[in-house]
Amino acid sequence: MHLANSNLNTKAFRDVKIQPHWLVIEGEEPAAFEEQQNFVSSFHELELNLKKRKEPLEFFEEAWKAKPKLEACLVRTKVIHPLSAEEQQLFKEIMEIMVADGDINKKNQAMKILRNDPTIQSLLSRIISFVGNSMKANIAQECLCLLTKILFKIFKKHDLPYxxxxxxxxxxxxxxxxxxxxxxxxxxxxxxxxxxxxxxxxxxxxxxxxxxxxxxxxxxxxxxxxxxxxxxxxxxxxxxxxxxxxxxxxxxxxxxxxxxxxxxxxxxxxxxxxxxxxxxxxx
Structure with missing residues (x-):
């Protein structure tokens, strides 16, 4: 993902970290509060700073490291499923409990909500669509094998044939x-x-x-x-x-x-x- 840098007339690339609850709001910016992510310096700024103090080879090495993998960041969606900020916040909290190391009682409570709350269950298809449809999210190409192993364990442990x-x-x-x-x-x-x-x-x-x-x-x-x-x-x-x-x-x-x-x-x-x-x- 990138944001236009109007001052330099270039593009400043953003260091993007996909959050679990983003997967339920295809094509829309999350309404749930997020901490501000840091920006990777644009190549114009990188060039100005590095050329003053480094050899050309070192400049290109650092420029390459700073260059994001665009194929892993571009997310194109055709269907939008708007959710309220309250629904996003609830799902965000549940996902954080599920993946975090901590109180086993909280994890059990989160699992109970995922099983019984129809609002949460309705989000499952959107998550699966994100994982499976590489035409909408190119990052699935790199993450699919890992996500498959996670889904395999979930389906077998909790008996979810459908x-x-x-x-x-x-x-x-x-x-x-x-x-x-x-x-x-x-x-x-x-x-x-x-x-x-x-x-x-x-x-x-x-x-x-x-x-x-x-x-x-x-x-x-x-x-x-x-x-x-x-x-x-x-x-x-x-x-x-x-x-x-x-x-x-x-x-x-x-x-x-x-x-x-x-x-x-x-x-x-x-x-x-x-x-x-x-x-x-x-x-």
Whole structure:
């Protein structure tokens, strides 16, 4: 996010820290009171100050550090759900209690409110939409894996099947948007894999053709190695095959024939069958 600096005719970048209760007011500035955030110096000011006392190389190093990751800050929303300041303040306090280390009694009380207060329950869909819809919030690309682990623990601990279905369904819709980045799709596949083979079958299999179109002629390696030098299509290919290989190890894999693999894995059927034969050869 940035604010216009009219005096210097440049842009001063703001150090933004996303607060949990911001997620319930898509497209509007929170009405609940917030402490003033500090501003990162604009590049014009940075240049004037650093050139007086530093070598050129040091200037560029510090300028790069000060440059924000814009793709992690831009938030675009199309639908606005206005909430009163009172609702925002209530949700803010509950979220702070839930995530803070402190009195267990307060945490239990906050959980009781989240379970029983219909006003609070109505906010759940907005939070899930924020997490899952990378078209509205690009920061979801970087946070989705971490948020997935948190949601997984919440859904399993408190037995929330309907909330889980809604979340996974929203995440699944990322495959329907042509502008969704490969990084987001990798995170979504990671999510489905984390939730288990049944989720992979229900929410991922329906998008296998779209994924195949994206990764083209990619072929799975014998061993997956994570590397920052990988291209986006390679990361996406690794992610989908890792998820499918986990599925074939589960009891849901009824047969291991070529025909069956083509039937359930579609365009990935032949590659999956080759892996099955390869594993059988070495085991």
């Amino acid at each position: 909330a889980q279905h809604r979340t996974l369904n929203i995440l699944s819709k990322n495959f329907q948007h042509s502008k969704t980045s490969p990084a987001t799709l990798v995170a979504v596949i990671f999510c489905f894999k984390l939730f288990g083979p049944e989720v992979v079958e229900i929410y991922l299999f329906q998008h296998l053709k779209k994924i195949k179109d994206l990764i083209g002629n990619y072929k799975p390696p014998e061993q997956f190695i994570d590397s920052p030098r990988k291209h986006d299509t390679t990361k996406l290919g690794d992610a989908i095959f890792e998820a499918l290989f986990e599925y074939i190890k589960s009891p849901l894999m009824e047969e291991r024939t070529l025909e069956y693999c083509k039937q359930i894995f579609g365009p990935f059927g032949e590659d999956i069958f080759k892996r099955i034969k390869s594993d059988a050869k070495y085991n």
